[in-house]
Amino acid sequence: MTDKIIKNTQIEADKLFELMSTLDKETTYMLYQPEERKYDRKKLETFIRNTSENGLILVAEEDSIYVGYVSVHLSSLAKIKHSAYLVIGVLSDYAGQGLGSEFLAQVIDWARVSGIHRLELIVVTENVAAIALYEKFGFVEEGVKKDSLLMNGRYYDEFYMARILD
Structure with missing residues (x-):
């Protein structure tokens, strides 16, 4: 596991960018x-602040290095403000x-306290480990979502997945 989970505005932009960049290379x-x-930096700091104010962002840290994150985004639109969209990334050395x-x-605990009724995400259909986790x-x-992504000259499908909270 990791040393600690850091929440919202305590997150450092430089470390979050490094994590995101590493994830882009790994997967x-x-x-x-x-x-x-x-x-x-300013854009990333704005992203952290906006996500903190209109959702949730968590990072896992070990030995002063960010090793995973989840961001949860809410809309201010009345018809969909009961829903939250999430993105998760974990470095391969910490997966599993x-x-x-x-x-x-x-995220589920936070959503319940925040009055969120629906959590949703998109996942590549071949990402079996992530799908198993979500299930x-x-x-x-x-x-x-057919032919949603084009990678390495090939199209990939994505699943829309959601969880309705009690």
């Missing part, structure tokens, strides 16, 4: 290609050690 399952993510489960448990936490497949 094809995150949205950005490695060369696409550009560092802009319970960090994703810890993130999802905290373990009650997420169900709602549909398929």
